[in-house]
Amino acid sequence: MKKRFALLLILSMILSLAACGGDKPAADANNGGDASSAAGEVFYLNFKPEQDEAWEALAKAYTEETGVPVTVVTAASGTYEQTLMSEIAKSNPPTLFQVNGPVGLANWKDYCLDLTGSGILSQLTSDSFALKDGDATLGIAYVVESYGIIVNKTLLAKAGYSVEDIASFADLKKVAEDITARKDELGFAAFSSAGMDGSSDWRFKTHLANLPIYFEYQDKGIGTTDAIEGTYLDNYKAIFDLYINNSTCDPKELASKTGDDSLNEFRNGEAVFYQNGSWAYGDLVGEGKPFTDDDLAMIPIYIGAGDEAQQGLCTGTENYWCVNNSAKEENIQATLDFMNWCVTSEKGTQAMATEMNFVIPFQNAVESPNLFVKQDQDMTAAGKTPVSWNFPTMPSENWKNELGSALTAYAAGTGTWDTVASAFVDGWASEYAALNG
Amino acid sequence: MEKAIRKYWPVFVLPTLAAFLIGFVWPFLQGLYLSFCKFVTINNATFNGLKNYIFALTEADFLHSFGFTVLFTVVSSACINVAALAIALALTREIKGTNLFRSVFFMPNLIGGIVLGYIWNILLNCVLTLLGKPLMNLYAPYGFIGLLILMCWQQIGYMMIIYIAGLQSIPGDYLEAARIDGATERQIFWKVKLPNLMPSITICAFLTLTNGFKLFDQNLALTGGEPAHQTEMLALNIYQTFYGRSGPQWKGYGQAKAVLFCILVIAISMIQLRATRSKEVQQ
Structure with missing residues (x-):
């Protein structure tokens, strides 16, 4: 009996060792x-x-x-x-x-x-x-890839506008604020929630922040810098204010809104505008998805800077x-x-x-069926200048996180825009210093 | 059986010893070495001297997270132990359904930290929204209270079980003798039960202190250190330094912080064990 017990113990030990050894990635099987x-x-x-x-x-x-x-x-x-x-x-x-x-x-x-x-x-x-x-x-x-503001054309028409009416920040602001004023009557909001949860905040701390950086780079004729001045921060504030004040929910709630929340609001027809990129196409159009190519359009993110008539989508x-x-x-x-x-x-x-x-x-590329990609090509063909992606030159992941944190607090009213500006400008300099330190 | 053990001891000891050496001692020594280095992957580290430690000890975020962690550990340990002992006392009174209550109180401990963190995140943020107050990741004091509620909810049940075991192991004649001598319930608690509970208190204090100090999952899931690192505890700060940053120097900084953290946890546990051990009585 004792021997059998000892044998059992040893056996179980060997088995457990073998189990440890078997911990290889399943993908290796392909080899x-x-x-x-x-x-x-x-x-x-x-x-x-x-x-x-x-x-x-x-x-x-x-x-x-x-x-x-x-x-x-x-x-x-x-x-x-x-x-x-x-x-x-x-x-x-x-x-x-x-x-x-x-x-x-x-x-x-x-x-x-x-x-x-x-x-x-x-x-x-x-x-x-x-x-x-x-x-x-x-x-x-x-x-x-390209990103911009995805528009639900059907809802926009219900509000009495068309995509052609929006060709500048002033237009966008006018339309958005008009929709907000008639929100109860129309039954939908202008923007889907600008969620600041980790699953969504990159749309604002990275993608939206690209625009003020792009226009500053353009003015100075540079492609990267170790000290950003934030000359277009006021425009950044204006567009972010527009997003949070004309959205499906109270700005205070944005801190906990996720990327899925925002997507679902847009899919359910609760909002006309949704800032995202060509990668979201698969989430919006296709089998089991609510939209067809005719319902949607992507417009440039206007922030009231540069030559807006010639501004294209953000492509890079x-x-x-x-x-x-x-x-x-x-x-x-x-x-x-x-x-x-x-x-x-x-x-x-x-x-x-x-x-x-x-x-x-x-x-040898094959043409993609993606509507937003086609739109980007059409706009470029029409002589518009795509906005380049400058966020790969952002000094670090930490810079984005600090900016995101400041934006979240600003949206909720617990922080000020000064903190955002400081995270943007001072954070840039200190992160670049740390990068090379 | 004893003869068999004498003969076969290497079979039982060696695998565990090998696992301990490979899985703990060697990585620990390697980690110690890496804390003096700059590196991207651990195979090509370059020596960096004491710079990592100097950085770690002067970084404002790290020092703040240390203060926050100490505060949290002290408050949470006190709350958890007092509440667990109170519930243990209540549940050793032979009221009906004791076993059911014990199981129910213990159950939160079976759920993992990340899951709990997200569940409580939704729950508490909903309550705060209804009250019209800023959310936990926007206002540090609420984040602190949220963490405290979460940890109490999770740990009280576990500590309660240890206290119940301790209470049940107090010999009945001690209590009987005290009653015959005319001691009040309060006197029995302070003079008889509590001294005999010291071994349980040692264990529970050790567990709550180290758990509080090493807290990571719940912190990550509940507030993620927001707003602006104000609710970031030491473990999360180290994680963010190591993984949230790119560049060889950050890996070294994170590693140095981790070594400091390890020394700190060991030191605190040692002091605490000595302090409570000295109060234990022999039965």
């Missing part, structure tokens, strides 16, 4: 099969959870075609940096990862392969989509592919081949356009 016949393998650490399934499918298709195993692992929303940090230190690190622009690159440049002379670089439609550090090209943008990228230079030689080659295949082959370009809804800045 089986033909792995032995192929020269290298690809490990892609994907940033966008929305496209996780599409990437998995594309990876599978590539493996079937070439025999090269491709592992796709997607970091949970908001945890990309952490995941990358721990994954890259492992013995089998990601061979393909991404950074969000110059500031992100500063942290990872020691791990980025110089892509000069690679096949994928020659496929880029414009040199501006290459992320450079000195002479070396360390990153390549793989998707271009913060997604750059980087190849890990510390990976094995054959894996690096396999990764370069995979990237090239994604943007040149029929299957790859098709999947990126239709499955992932991406507009890719490569020569």
